[in-house]
Amino acid sequence: MxxxxxxxxxxxxxxxxxxYYVILVITGIAFVVVEVGLLVFAIKYRARPGxxxxxxxxxxxxxxxxxxxxxxxxxxxxxMSGGVWNHIKGRNSIPPNAIPYEVHVKQFEWNFTYRGPDGxxxxxxDFIVRNQLHIPVNRPVELQLIAEDVIxxxxxxxxxxxxxxxxxxxxxxxxxxxxxxxxxxxxxxxCGLGHYRMRARVFxxxxxxxxxxxxxxxxxxxxx
Amino acid sequence: MATSAVSLEPAAHxxxxxxxxxxxxxxxTDHKIIGIQFLLxxxxxxxxxxxxxxxxxxxxxxxxxxxxxGQLLPETMAPGGILLPEFYNSLVTMHGxxxxxxxxxxxxxxxxxxxxxxxxxxxxxxxFPRLNMASFWIAFSAGILxxxxxxxxxxxxxxxxxxxxPLSADPxxxxxxxxxxxxxxxxAILGLASIMGALNYITTVVNLRAPxxxxxxxxxxxxxxxxxxxxxxxxxxxxxxxxxMLFFDQTIGTHFFDxxxxxxxxxxxxxxxxxxxPEVYILILPAMGMVSDIIANGSRKPVFGYHSMVFALISxxxxxxxxxxxxxxxxxxxPTLGMTFMISTMIIAxxxxxxxxxxxxxxxxxxxxxxxxxxxSVGFVAMFVIGGLSGIFMAATPVDIYIxxxxxxxxxxxxVLFGGSLFAIFAAVTYWYPKMFGRMMNSxxxxxxxxxTFLFYNMTFFPMHDLGIAGHMRRIYDPSQYEFLQPLAPLNxxxxxxxxxxxxxxxxxxANFIMSWFKGKKAGENPWEANGLxxxxxxxxxxxxxxxxxxxxxxPYEYSSPLVEEDFLLQTRKLASDVDPAAAGP
Numbered sequence: 148m149x150x151x152x153x154x155x156x157x158x159x160x161x162x163x164x165x166x167y168y169v170i171l172v173i174t175g176i177a178f179v180v181v182e183v184g185l186l187v188f189a190i191k192y193r194a195r196p197g198x199x200x201x202x203x204x205x206x207x208x209x210x211x212x213x214x215x216x217x218x219x220x221x222x223x224x225x226x227m228s229g230g231v232w233n234h235i236k237g238r239n240s241i242p243p244n245a246i247p248y249e250v251h252v253k254q255f256e257w258n259f260t261y262r263g264p265d266g267x268x269x270x271x272x273d274f275i276v277r278n279q280l281h282i283p284v285n286r287p288v289e290l291q292l293i294a295e296d297v298i299x300x301x302x303x304x305x306x307x308x309x310x311x312x313x314x315x316x317x318x319x320x321x322x323x324x325x326x327x328x329x330x331x332x333x334x335x336x337x338c339g340l341g342h343y344r345m346r347a348r349v350f351x352x353x354x355x356x357x358x359x360x361x362x363x364x365x366x367x368x369x370x371x
Numbered sequence: 372m373a374t375s376a377v378s379l380e381p382a383a384h385x386x387x388x389x390x391x392x393x394x395x396x397x398x399x400t401d402h403k404i405i406g407i408q409f410l411l412x413x414x415x416x417x418x419x420x421x422x423x424x425x426x427x428x429x430x431x432x433x434x435x436x437x438x439x440x441g442q443l444l445p446e447t448m449a450p451g452g453i454l455l456p457e458f459y460n461s462l463v464t465m466h467g468x469x470x471x472x473x474x475x476x477x478x479x480x481x482x483x484x485x486x487x488x489x490x491x492x493x494x495x496x497x498x499f500p501r502l503n504m505a506s507f508w509i510a511f512s513a514g515i516l517x518x519x520x521x522x523x524x525x526x527x528x529x530x531x532x533x534x535x536x537p538l539s540a541d542p543x544x545x546x547x548x549x550x551x552x553x554x555x556x557x558x559a560i561l562g563l564a565s566i567m568g569a570l571n572y573i574t575t576v577v578n579l580r581a582p583x584x585x586x587x588x589x590x591x592x593x594x595x596x597x598x599x600x601x602x603x604x605x606x607x608x609x610x611x612x613x614x615x616m617l618f619f620d621q622t623i624g625t626h627f628f629d630x631x632x633x634x635x636x637x638x639x640x641x642x643x644x645x646x647x648x649p650e651v652y653i654l655i656l657p658a659m660g661m662v663s664d665i666i667a668n669g670s671r672k673p674v675f676g677y678h679s680m681v682f683a684l685i686s687x688x689x690x691x692x693x694x695x696x697x698x699x700x701x702x703x704x705x706p707t708l709g710m711t712f713m714i715s716t717m718i719i720a721x722x723x724x725x726x727x728x729x730x731x732x733x734x735x736x737x738x739x740x741x742x743x744x745x746x747x748s749v750g751f752v753a754m755f756v757i758g759g760l761s762g763i764f765m766a767a768t769p770v771d772i773y774i775x776x777x778x779x780x781x782x783x784x785x786x787v788l789f790g791g792s793l794f795a796i797f798a799a800v801t802y803w804y805p806k807m808f809g810r811m812m813n814s815x816x817x818x819x820x821x822x823x824t825f826l827f828y829n830m831t832f833f834p835m836h837d838l839g840i841a842g843h844m845r846r847i848y849d850p851s852q853y854e855f856l857q858p859l860a861p862l863n864x865x866x867x868x869x870x871x872x873x874x875x876x877x878x879x880x881x882a883n884f885i886m887s888w889f890k891g892k893k894a895g896e897n898p899w900e901a902n903g904l905x906x907x908x909x910x911x912x913x914x915x916x917x918x919x920x921x922x923x924x925x926x927p928y929e930y931s932s933p934l935v936e937e938d939f940l941l942q943t944r945k946l947a948s949d950v951d952p953a954a955a956g957p
Contacts, residue, residue: 150840152773153855163769170767174760181727181756185749188734192670193741200738200931200938205676209732210725217724221717224767229710231769236706254544297538298636300701300776304842304855307773313637313703314537315630331855335776335844337531339544340457343848 156326156351157306158287162231164307169227173220241321245289246282251275252312253295255341257332264365274364278347280332283357287323300335303349309335324351398508400500401914405507406486407807409477410800412511414881416473419518421874423466430454432867434849447526457546459848460529465521467532468554471654472561473514475788478796479657480565480603481510484572484596486803490905490912491593493581493921493943498574506567513561516553523549531846533647536628536639540620548621555618562611565603572600581904583923583952587681588942590903590927591674594681595660598688599653606649613642637702644695652691655755655787656684658795659726662748664927665798666733668901669745671938673928675732676725683722683729690719700771709768716766723759727752738931738938742899743817747798750825754790758783761836776846779839785832797821797880804884805898809910810891812883820879827873834866900939902927907943924949 150171152164192200234240247268249260259280263272282288292301292312301320302309310320324330334345352360396404429438434453438444441452448458485503489496497503520527527550530539534554542548576597580589589597617639619625626632628639667674674680696704696712730752739745761783765771774780797820804812843856850856850863897906904921905912921943929940934948945951 149837153841159769163773166767167764167770167773170764170770174763178757178760181731182753184731185734185753188731188737189739189741189749192734192737192739194671194738198738200671201736202673202931202933203675203732203736204673205679205729205732209728210676210679213728214721214725218718218721221720221763221766224763225714225717228713228767228769232706232709232713235769235772236709238706297544298535302776302842302844304773309701309772309775311701311703315634315636316703318703331853333842333844333853337460337535337846338538340455340460340529340546342460342846343456343850344852346852 153304155305155307156324156328156330157303157308158323158325159231159235160305160307162234166224166228166231170224173224238319241289241319242287242323245287245321248280248288248290249293250280250290250301250312251293251295252299252301254297254339255334255345257301257345257347259347261361261364264361272365276364278332280347280349281357281360282324282349282351283354284324284327284351286354287321289319289321292318292320297338298336299338299345302333302335303330304333305330306349311336324349327351327353327356398504400496400504402485402489402497402500402503403807403912403916405503406482406484408507409481409485409510410807412507412514413474413478413482414884416469416514417478420466420470420474421877423462423469425871425874426454427459427462427466428867428870430459430848431850432864434851454848456848457526457529460531460545460846461527461547461550463846464528464531464534468517468528468558470788471532471650472558473517475654475792475796476565476650477510479792480596480599480653481507481568483592483657483661483799483803484568484600486807487592487905488572488575488596489579490806490908490916491590491903491927492576492579492584493904493917493923494575494579495915495917497571498579499571502567503571506564506571509567510561510564513557513564516560517557520550520553520557523553526550528554533643534617534639535643536617536620536636537630540617540628540639542621552618552621555614555621559611559614559618562607562614565607569600569603569607572596573604576600581917581921581923584904584942585923587678588923588926590660591663591677591680591684592657592660595656595658595663595684598684599656602649602653602656602688602691606646606653609642610646610650613639613646616642637699637704640699640702641695641704644698645692647698648695649688649691651787652687654792656687658751658792658799659755660684661799661802662751662795663730663733664901664903665744665748665802666730666752667928667930668802668899668939669742669748670734670737670739671930672733672737673926673930674729675735676729677926677928679725680729683725686722687719690715690722694719697766697771700768701775713766713768717763720759720763720766723755727756727759743812743814743821744798744802744899746818746821747794747801750821751791751794751798754786754794754828757833758786758791761786773842774839776844777839778835778843778845781845782832782835782839785835789828789832794824797824800884802899803905804887805894806905806910806912808888808891809894810887811894811898812887812891816879816883820876820883823876823879824873827869827876830869831866831873834862838862838866897941900937902929902939902941904942907941922951 251258258275260275262268265272294312294314300311306322308322330349332347437452441449525547529545529547538544616627626634628634630636663674693715696708697716700709894910923942931938932940
């Protein structure tokens with residue numbers, strides 16, 4: 148029964164996870180106060196012979212306190228969240244040196260377009276790999292999500308990344324992986340009968356391995 | 372101060388006109404009969420919605436095993452008793468649709484709006500009794516039409532109860548065409564019924580309050596139903612409009628939501644959620660209002676902070692119009708809207724918090740009778756607060772990036788709609804049952820039902836928070852496709868078993884409801900020693916409700932008043948110190 152988040156492997160996962168734990172503590176306290184309060188009141192003020200309830204209509208002071216405390220708490224959470232949101236999703240927050248990819252998303256697969264050896268997307272040496280995203284560690288990457296049929300959602304739990312891909316909209320998502328390894332990509336928006344199996348994988352390579360993989364792909368492409 | 376613009380002459384109205392069975396019980400214009408009709412219809416849909424949930428849970432808990440009695444289902448749904456993925460998508464769609472539109476909404480708004488408003492205000496009936504009758508039969512027709520969708524080629528709608536375009540707009544993406552069209556028509560027709568009801572409720576509350584029943588002497592149940600009716604009046608037309616636009620995209624070649632021809636895909640989401648968020652307040656406010664009445668009664672104390680409670684209801688209903696984008700944080704809409712909707716969503720948490728504290732304040736220093744309605748009402752508070760607190764995680768947009776479209780959201784929805792609304796419905800049905808049927812429900816069975824439901828309910832839905840935190844997505848036919856979800860299979864099984872037990876236990880409520888109708892202990896006028904006007908008339912009340920127009924001398928929560936010996940004081944009881952209100956006039 149764990150409210151602990153699974154391990155993460157991206158730069159902004161830390162910010163998101165921290166915010167989550169702050170909210171967990173605050174809501175946890177509120178939860179205990181209310182539930183214990185209800186239980187204590189239920190027991191302490193249960194009807195017994197000879198007792199009477201106290202005719203109390205309210206208390207302006209209490210109303211002010213329990214309006215102000217939640218309001219201030221929520222404003223603080225909001226302010227903390229605003230900066231993080233802007234950093235992750237702000238349209239001007241995409242790092243300028245991010246490696247660009249295109250992702251053509253459709254029922255029920257993810258087609259990743261790589262910029263190829265010339266380092267430019269949209270040229271003839273671009274290549275596509277189905278359901279596999281290969282990226283280097285510690286480098287920001289920017290994915291342009293191009294949905295071809297219905298709404299899908301690019302979700303990498305380990306990176307705390309989620310972004311809907313909407314047909315007709317130019318949508319970008321960026322992230323920077325911090326650990327070498329293999330991670331799963333899921334579709335997080337109902338997209339038809341194959342939604343449950345729209346799985347792909349991210350391979351995070353060290354810088355050298357990434358170069359190796361790119362040149363292996365280029366060589367293989369030459370042979371075809 | 373004039374409280375009634377219409378002259379009330381119930382005595383004259385109650386002539387001995389002998390109506391046929393058909394006019395008295397089937398095509399009745401009596402708000403009480405209509406309320407009971409909504410009750411019976413909604414219970415049937417609640418059962419269907421619950422059965423669908425069991426099928427969904429079976430697939431998630433025991434995917435390899437054929438559904439019990441699954442061979443009864445056609446090959447297009449579950450060959451060999453194993454659900455097909457497309458049917459699973461239909462099930463999650465229809466479970467949500469039926470529960471929201473044909474169970475919870477009619478139970479709260481159709482049943483209690485109808486039953487309570489005239490009685491608790493001192494009126495002989497609704498302002499427009501025939502419109503009222505029409506509204507039930509239109510809702511009923513919409514329900515029949517919705518069920519017909521299961522029998523068409525291509526199956527029923529399968530794009531979620533939220534019906535996002537383009538998935539819902541073009542049969543090419545799901546193979547579903549007739550089903551989605553039926554869904555849209557049914558929703559539009561139901562919308563008509565809701566709007567009619569809203570008109571009736573608003574007019575009745577404004578115009579038909581008995582002398583002395585000022586706005587601030589109305590019970591919170593009526594305040595909540597009034598505010599809800601305004602939300603219905605303003606929000607439902609938007610859903611109807613959007614549904615018609617989507618229907619046209621499907622059938623006559625328009626392109627409202629079709630990006631290839633100048634349409635806007637996320638326009639659907641904006642329209643749907645602009646309705647959808649007020650809708651969720653429609654689904655909770657009446658519950659909050661009735662729980663307030665019952666907690667005051669159970670605690671033998673006034674509602675703590677009555678005026679704050681009214682203010683909170685009104686604030687929630689206003690703020691509810693400017694938070695819809697929190698359903699769309701990850702939708703691709705301008706990220707700046709993420710900031711604005713986050714702020715408004717954080718603000719709307721405050722009035723709900725105020726209400727929770729006021730309910731606790733009502734119990735504090737009370738002399739609490741734990742009758743069955745009180746048990747369910749305290750249960751409501753205990754679980755609604757969990758639903759409310761989980762909402763804060765979602766309101767924080769960066770955290771929402773991770774939990775959007777996961778089981779964390781499913782947990783939240785069910786804590787507010789089941790832990791909240793449905794428990795309030797159990798409370799309200801048990802509380803007003805004696806007034807409706809003239810008999811008490813069995814209290815022992817009621818208590819056993821409450822405790823078992825509370826236990827199995829939490830065992831089913833609390834772990835869903837964990838699933839969400841682990842990243843488990845929604846609407847997924849087979850989680851084992853993902854390695855990161857495979858370790859969650861035991862938890863999914865645990866949830867399924869708990870859900871099956873939860874569903875089974877509802878037999879106690881159903882049996883209690885049915886048996887008490889015939890064998891329950893006969894109820895007097897005021898079995899709960901409550902203060903509202905409905906407790907001054909026979910159980911059940913005659914057509915026309917009040918033999919003569921009642922006069923109201925005080926608010927509805929004068930429990931344990933120092934003015935009298937008893938720990939309750941009816942709104943209509945005249946004490947030596949009371950003065951009659953000014954005669955009704957302009």
